[in-house]
Amino acid sequence: MKARWLKQWDLQLMVVPALLFxxxxxxxxxxxxxxxxxQYNLFKGVFHSxxxxxxxxxxxxxxxxxxxxxxxxxxxxxxKFVTAFPAPIVLALLLNEIRSMAFKRFVxxxxxxxxxxxxxxxxxxxxxxxxxxxGSLNILLQxxxxxxxxxxxxxxxxxxxxxxxxxxxxxxxxxxxxVYLAAIAGVDPALYESASMDGASRLRQMFAITIPCISPVxxxxxxxxxxxxxxxxxxxxxxxxxxxxLGSVANVIDTYVYRMGLKEAQRYSYATAAGLFQAVVxxxxxxxxxRTARRxxxxxx
Amino acid sequence: MRLSRTERTVQVVIYVxxxxxxxxxxxxxxNSLVISFNLGSDTSLGGITFWPRAFTxxxxxVVLRDHRIAQAFVVSVARTVAGTALSILATAVFSYGMSKxxxxxxxxxxxxxxxxxxxxxxxIPYFLLIHGLGMMNTFxxxxxxxxxxxxxxxxxxxxxxxxPAGLEESAKIDGCGHFGTFFRIVLPLSGPVIASxxxxxxxxxxxxxxxxxxxxxxxxxxxxxxxxxxxMNANTVTEQLRSQGxxxxxxxxxxxxTVTTKSLTMATMMVTTLPIIAxxxxxxRHFVKGVLVGSLKG
Numbered sequence: 001m002k003a004r005w006l007k008q009w010d011l012q013l014m015v016v017p018a019l020l021f022x023x024x025x026x027x028x029x030x031x032x033x034x035x036x037x038x039q040y041n042l043f044k045g046v047f048h049s050x051x052x053x054x055x056x057x058x059x060x061x062x063x064x065x066x067x068x069x070x071x072x073x074x075x076x077x078x079x080k081f082v083t084a085f086p087a088p089i090v091l092a093l094l095l096n097e098i099r100s101m102a103f104k105r106f107v108x109x110x111x112x113x114x115x116x117x118x119x120x121x122x123x124x125x126x127x128x129x130x131x132x133x134x135g136s137l138n139i140l141l142q143x144x145x146x147x148x149x150x151x152x153x154x155x156x157x158x159x160x161x162x163x164x165x166x167x168x169x170x171x172x173x174x175x176x177x178x179v180y181l182a183a184i185a186g187v188d189p190a191l192y193e194s195a196s197m198d199g200a201s202r203l204r205q206m207f208a209i210t211i212p213c214i215s216p217v218x219x220x221x222x223x224x225x226x227x228x229x230x231x232x233x234x235x236x237x238x239x240x241x242x243x244x245x246l247g248s249v250a251n252v253i254d255t256y257v258y259r260m261g262l263k264e265a266q267r268y269s270y271a272t273a274a275g276l277f278q279a280v281v282x283x284x285x286x287x288x289x290x291r292t293a294r295r296x297x298x299x300x301x
Numbered sequence: 302m303r304l305s306r307t308e309r310t311v312q313v314v315i316y317v318x319x320x321x322x323x324x325x326x327x328x329x330x331x332n333s334l335v336i337s338f339n340l341g342s343d344t345s346l347g348g349i350t351f352w353p354r355a356f357t358x359x360x361x362x363v364v365l366r367d368h369r370i371a372q373a374f375v376v377s378v379a380r381t382v383a384g385t386a387l388s389i390l391a392t393a394v395f396s397y398g399m400s401k402x403x404x405x406x407x408x409x410x411x412x413x414x415x416x417x418x419x420x421x422x423x424x425i426p427y428f429l430l431i432h433g434l435g436m437m438n439t440f441x442x443x444x445x446x447x448x449x450x451x452x453x454x455x456x457x458x459x460x461x462x463x464x465p466a467g468l469e470e471s472a473k474i475d476g477c478g479h480f481g482t483f484f485r486i487v488l489p490l491s492g493p494v495i496a497s498x499x500x501x502x503x504x505x506x507x508x509x510x511x512x513x514x515x516x517x518x519x520x521x522x523x524x525x526x527x528x529x530x531x532x533m534n535a536n537t538v539t540e541q542l543r544s545q546g547x548x549x550x551x552x553x554x555x556x557x558x559t560v561t562t563k564s565l566t567m568a569t570m571m572v573t574t575l576p577i578i579a580x581x582x583x584x585x586r587h588f589v590k591g592v593l594v595g596s597l598k599g
Contacts, residue, residue, distance in 0.1 A: 004405050005405050005406075008403065008404070008405060010478050010479045010480060011398055011401055011403070011404055011479050012398070012404070012405070013480075014394050014395060014397060014398030014479060014480070014483075015395055015398035015399055015404065015410060018391065018392075018394070018395035018398075018449050018454075019410060019413060019414075021391075021448060021449045022413065022414060022417060022449055022451070024430075025430070025446055025449075026417040026421060026422075027417075028422075028426075028430055029421060029422025029423070029426035029427045029430050030420060030421065030422040030426070031422070031426075032422045032425070032426025032427075032429060032430065033422055033423065033426060035425070035426065035429075042429075091322070094315050094318060094319060095319070097311070097312070097315050098315065098316070098319070103316070103319075106323065107319045107320075107322065107323050109582075109585055110323045110326050110327055111322060111323065111326055112585060113326065113330075113578075113581065114326060116504050116508075116577050116581065117508070117574065117577070118507075118508030118509070118510060118526050119508075119510075120508075120510050120526050120527075120529050120530045120533065120573075121508075121526075121529075121570060121573065121574055123530075123533065124333070124529065124533050124566060124567075124570050125329035125330075125333060126329075127533065128329075128332070128333060128336065128563070128566075128567065129329055129332065131563070133344070133345050133347075133563055134336065134344050134345060134346075134347045134348070134349050134563070136328070136332055136350055138347075139347060139348060139350060150347075170325065170326065173322075174326070201305070201307075201308065202308055202311070203308075203311065235511065239530070239533075242534065257423065257424055257425065258424060261424060261425040261428070262424070262425070262428060262515065268425050268429065271424070271425050272423060272425040272426060275423035275424060275425065276423065279420070279421075279423060283419070283420070286419075
């Protein structure tokens with residue numbers, strides 16, 4: 001082993017520095033979760049900070065905002081899941097029905113675009129469109145006489161989830177459809193030919209051929225989506241939920257970790273514990289989802 | 302093929318839906334562009350949607366003359382160029398090594414890498430690591446942490462594996478080592494995959510604002526996206542610029558009362574988005590190819 005290693009020293013030299021890099025930037029932070037079991041002190045460091053067992057977790061579970069955080073996290077991610085997951089599939093199916101290649105390509109090109117915009121840009125769009133100061137939504141609704149005075153949409157908790165979810169779909173629908181379009185393109189054309197000979201309508205073909213044929217791809221993405229069910233989003237909530245009025249609906253575990261650990265307080269250990277709780281739940285969900293899928297003949301690994 | 306009546310109706314509905322989707326996607330860009338070219342004081346009267354009412358270059362003049370915005374733009378360009386070059390080169394070398402079947406320990410190395418795709422330490426330990434490494438408030442924090450990307454390694458590795466072995470063998474016969482073979486033979490033949498991945502890395506670096514929000518206080522090192530995020534918050538803009546002092550941003554606002562925070566935000570945003578919109582039509586196909594390589598082969 002050692003001799004083989006030495007013999008190929010130049011090959012090893014290509015990978016070992018990168019592996020050390022991964023060790024430093026990925027594994028050291030993983031090991032850093034031990035500080036959720038400590039009362040971490042920046043000056044004492046991980047090695048000299050006192051151990052407190054599960055105190056940080058107890059504190060988090062008993063925090064007055066815990067249930068609100070859980071509700072928001074689960075509600076937002078579920079809402080995102082039921083909209084953002086099927087939306088690109090529907091888009092791909094609709095695009096597949098288009099015969100004009102130019103129109104199809106135009107729609108695709110346009111709908112990919114938002115994926116390449118940062119959340120800062122998207123949040124600026126949304127803030128501008130929904131603002132009282134020349135916001136297009138207010139202009140439209142006033143023209144339709146649906147509202148009297150302009151509404152400050154981003155300061156009303158009842159609308160926040162709907163806004164976040166719609167923006168998420170808007171940003172990713174086109175890009176997420178790429179994979180499904182590729183899967184549809186891979187369906188054997190002979191299946192369609194024989195179906196239309198049997199007199200099946202386009203709609204019938206969609207349900208009887210296209211959807212079953214792309215279901216393996218759908219299932220893989222379904223498992224991945226379930227594995228991140230507690231990831232309600234971070235940048236979008238941070239940027240669009242800035243108004244303190246929205247706190248009761250916009251605070252999720254991820255943003256809470258950021259606020260408690262870095263932005264508003266330096267409760268490093270406490271915030272790490274909250275983040276670890278979320279990570280553990282995610283891993284459990286991923287494993288359960290994959291087990292269930294395996295029973296039906298699909299699996300991620 | 303002849304369509305039945307219902308099928309024709311369905312076709313029309315689909316065309317209408319997709320046109321609506323395309324419109325909804327483009328409208329925010331267009332509306333922002335229009336506002337950025339409209340007199341700020343006029344915009345606040347409302348009613349600006351598809352076309353400017355009082356056309357002006359003023360917003361752009363203010364934005365382009367502002368030192369902070371110019372500086373932030375330079376930081377973003379430098380960060381994107383340096384970060385992309387570093388990431389692609391480091392990851393490509395790494396992937397080439399990983400693609401060789403004779404590499405001792407290859408299987409363990411791969412598991413070591415894959416684990417990081419599923420688990421990470423979270424925000425706080427990462428923050429403390431960067432802090433501990435003394436990378437706070439340095440340019441390095443903007444480029445170094447992304448130097449090795451495991452996803453890109455997997456894509457590169459797949460590409461290198463599919464290369465004809467004969468090329469490399471002939472290089473070896475000519476006395477090239479692994480590094481020589483990689484730089485002289487493999488890398489020049491990897492144009493397409495390098496192009497695709499570079500575009501992804503570059504877009505991500507250009508768009509990333511959170512890294513600087515976390516790790517950078519020095520106004521000279523703030524990238525444009527993070528600055529835009531600061532400007533976006535209309536309440537903080539005045540405070541922040543005032544507390545930093547010496548900015549001509551505020552002075553301009555008071556000199557020319559026709560400029561508003563909203564019109565400036567829109568102009569800054571257009572400047573920030575321009576690089577991506579400008580390259581987008583050319584690179585779109587590369588992007589799509591990259592996604593498919595990543596998701597189907599990876």
